Amino acid sequence: MTERGWTLGPKALTAPVRPRGGGRGGIAAIGRQALRTRRGAIGLTLVAIVVLFAVVGPFVAPHPPTALTTIPLSGPSGHAWLGGDFLGRDVWSRLLAGGWALLLLAVLATVLGVAAGTAIGVTAGLLQGKVDSILMRCVDVGLAFPQIVFALLLVSVAGARPWLVVVAVGISHTPQVARVVRAATLDVSEQDYVKVAESNGVSRWRIMMFEIVPNLVSVLMVELGLRLTFSITLIAGLTFIGFGLRPPAPNWGVMINENRIGLTLNPWGVLAPIALIAILTIGMNLLTDAFASAAIGVDRAGDLTLESSPFAAEAVP
Amino acid sequence: MTAAAAPATPDGDAPARARRAGGTILPLLARRLVAGVFTLFAVSIIVFAATQVLPGNAATAVLGQSATPLRVAQLEAQMHLNRPAVAQYASWIGGILHGNPGTSLVANQPVASIVLPRVLASAALVILAAVIGVTIGVVGGVLAASRRSGLIDQSMSLGSLIITAMPEFVVALLLVVLFSTTVFRVLPAVSIISPGHSVLGSPSQLVLPVATLVIVIVPYIFRMMRGAMLEALESDYVEMAQLRGQSVRRVLFVHALPNALAPVIQVIGLTLLYLAGGIVVVEFVFNYRGLGQGLVNAVTTRDIPTIQFLVLLLAAFYVFVNIVTDVLVLLVSPRRRYPR
Numbered sequence: 001m002t003e004r005g006w007t008l009g010p011k012a013l014t015a016p017v018r019p020r021g022g023g024r025g026g027i028a029a030i031g032r033q034a035l036r037t038r039r040g041a042i043g044l045t046l047v048a049i050v051v052l053f054a055v056v057g058p059f060v061a062p063h064p065p066t067a068l069t070t071i072p073l074s075g076p077s078g079h080a081w082l083g084g085d086f087l088g089r090d091v092w093s094r095l096l097a098g099g100w101a102l103l104l105l106a107v108l109a110t111v112l113g114v115a116a117g118t119a120i121g122v123t124a125g126l127l128q129g130k131v132d133s134i135l136m137r138c139v140d141v142g143l144a145f146p147q148i149v150f151a152l153l154l155v156s157v158a159g160a161r162p163w164l165v166v167v168a169v170g171i172s173h174t175p176q177v178a179r180v181v182r183a184a185t186l187d188v189s190e191q192d193y194v195k196v197a198e199s200n201g202v203s204r205w206r207i208m209m210f211e212i213v214p215n216l217v218s219v220l221m222v223e224l225g226l227r228l229t230f231s232i233t234l235i236a237g238l239t240f241i242g243f244g245l246r247p248p249a250p251n252w253g254v255m256i257n258e259n260r261i262g263l264t265l266n267p268w269g270v271l272a273p274i275a276l277i278a279i280l281t282i283g284m285n286l287l288t289d290a291f292a293s294a295a296i297g298v299d300r301a302g303d304l305t306l307e308s309s310p311f312a313a314e315a316v317p
Numbered sequence: 318m319t320a321a322a323a324p325a326t327p328d329g330d331a332p333a334r335a336r337r338a339g340g341t342i343l344p345l346l347a348r349r350l351v352a353g354v355f356t357l358f359a360v361s362i363i364v365f366a367a368t369q370v371l372p373g374n375a376a377t378a379v380l381g382q383s384a385t386p387l388r389v390a391q392l393e394a395q396m397h398l399n400r401p402a403v404a405q406y407a408s409w410i411g412g413i414l415h416g417n418p419g420t421s422l423v424a425n426q427p428v429a430s431i432v433l434p435r436v437l438a439s440a441a442l443v444i445l446a447a448v449i450g451v452t453i454g455v456v457g458g459v460l461a462a463s464r465r466s467g468l469i470d471q472s473m474s475l476g477s478l479i480i481t482a483m484p485e486f487v488v489a490l491l492l493v494v495l496f497s498t499t500v501f502r503v504l505p506a507v508s509i510i511s512p513g514h515s516v517l518g519s520p521s522q523l524v525l526p527v528a529t530l531v532i533v534i535v536p537y538i539f540r541m542m543r544g545a546m547l548e549a550l551e552s553d554y555v556e557m558a559q560l561r562g563q564s565v566r567r568v569l570f571v572h573a574l575p576n577a578l579a580p581v582i583q584v585i586g587l588t589l590l591y592l593a594g595g596i597v598v599v600e601f602v603f604n605y606r607g608l609g610q611g612l613v614n615a616v617t618t619r620d621i622p623t624i625q626f627l628v629l630l631l632a633a634f635y636v637f638v639n640i641v642t643d644v645l646v647l648l649v650s651p652r653r654r655y656p657r
Binding site for chain 2: 039137140141143144145146147148149152153154155156157229232233236237240241242243256260263267270271274277278281282284285286289
């Protein structure tokens with residue numbers, strides 16, 4: 001729990017509200033229900049706006065993002081809608097061109113982190129015993145690093161490169177995801193339908209694939225949403241402090257930092273990328289929150305149970 | 318009633334075990350400490366190994382490709398790169414255990430003398446933010462839970478949902494725009510404290526960094542506290558107290574709050590853990606000379622001994638806070654000592 005934020009407790013998410021099963025039909029129903037809430041609809045709209053902006057942006061930018069087209073730090077004009085940046089490049093064009101890299105890296109890092117964490121968590125939760133305790137000790141070691149510090153450590157080793165940022169942020173998510181998924185796996189494997197399958201002599205592999213993993217889908221969806229929000233924050237932050245994507249490539253994090261010196265002359269060079277990042281993360285948070293509430297079936301959004309704390313799961317060793 | 322006087326049966330009845338609370342906490346603390354030391358040992362290996370996988374040679378990575386062979390050889394000797402990895406690790410960790418984490422490659426001073434003033438500066442930031450943030454968050458959470466869907470609840474819940482999602486640097490820069498550049502211009506945008514002076518001598522430099530951290534942590538504390546209080550308020554003993562006709566305030570503060578004490582401690586612990594990472598970006602934004610900014614500087618200049626020590630220090634803080642939080646939680650809630 002390096003980042004602020006939380007998950008609803010895995011217990012709440014795996015408790016079957018639906019009579020039985022889960023699977024794809026269940027997840028689609030939860031998704032529809034989440035989008036029908038005001039929170040979910042607003043969240044999706046905000047995320048869609050920023051994603052559209054970032055994806056379409058590079059094709060509609062009026063100027064090349066690295067061309068010097070206007071007076072440095074000049075205010076908004078008909079020629080440059082949001083003025084010029086500290087070198088005289090068009091802020092609006094750089095804004096349009098500078099989003100997709102951040103989104104792509106964040107999605108890749110999230111997928112990597114959640115996939116690795118899920119593999120570790122399910123393995124530990126299912127096999128239990130020695131494997132479990134060894135894996136969880138490793139997870140504890142991983143949890144001892146604040147996420148951004150861990151990412152900085154890796155970046156300091158090999159320099160700032162996009163793939164390294166993906167790996168660093170992905171690995172920094174892994175222990176946290178592993179912990180949540182392990183707890184959820186333990187909960188699911190205590191459910192009656194798993195016991196029935198076990199007593200019917202269904203193989204361990206089939207139980208994992210057809211009974212346990214489908215019932216982890218809602219937990220994983222919430223984790224994906226949360227981790228994506230954190231990835232965006234972390235990667236934008238790393239880029240902002242100078243270790244993500246290198247200038248002169250247009251990028252929201254880079255823009256914020258390099259235009260800080262001209263904050264009094266043309267605040268748009270800082271405010272515009274800040275606004276887009278904020279809209280994106282707020283939208284993701286609302287969407288994840290709506291989905292988590294829909295998955296439990298009760299509207300208790302805003303309540304945080306103690307299960308969600310990293311300590312609760314291990315009150316006694 | 319001491320641990321020694323109590324019968325040593327492993328599975329005595331619950332009240333008897335509860336009476337031996339002092340006895341069960343100490344072995345637990347010992348186990349936690351041992352686990353913590355092992356975690357730190359593993360962390361130190363990771364931190365050390367990370368600098369070993371440098372493509373090529375650490376000395377050339379530090380000095381750049383254009384370094385003269387002589388300078389590279391000098392640095393290799395200084396960093397003991399010409400010795401086997403295990404010996405390097407042993408002398409590094411041995412140095413740290415003796416209070417000597419090496420020499421900075423950039424400043425050419427002992428790492429310890431660079432880090433110490435930064436520890437104090439960051440501690441001031443973290444403690445101030447934690448005290449203010451926890452107070453606001455806990456009070457807000459209790460009030461929101463006591464009048465569910467009331468004005469405080471609605472506004473703080475909505476505010477927390479929006480603010481939690483915002484990266485620290487977004488909050489920090491919005492504050493800078495509001496209070497130091499365009500709108501008000503009342504507070505310094507970056508801290509300008511000459512080396513050797515304490516931040517506490519110029520409190521105005523602290524306002525914006527602390528405010529950023531407080532804004533960022535309050536929503537989290539608020540939501541956690543609100544959840545814990547709601548859980549306590551829905552419990553049977555609170556209902557019983559209400560049925561007995563006790564006043565709202567008495568129910569809230571005498572019956573519900575003590576049972577939400579463990580969550581308060583956990584919240585403080587989690588806040589401190591978050592702050593250990595949160596200071597990195599915030600100190601960078603405000604050019605505040607603390608550990609976070611020190612780490613960013615060290616990574617920029619590839620000052621490996623400083624990076625290693627700072628990361629190890631932050632991880633040690635993490636492990637320490639975890640242990641203290643766990644033990645305190647178990648002290649205030651005896652029930653948790655025994656798994657169901």
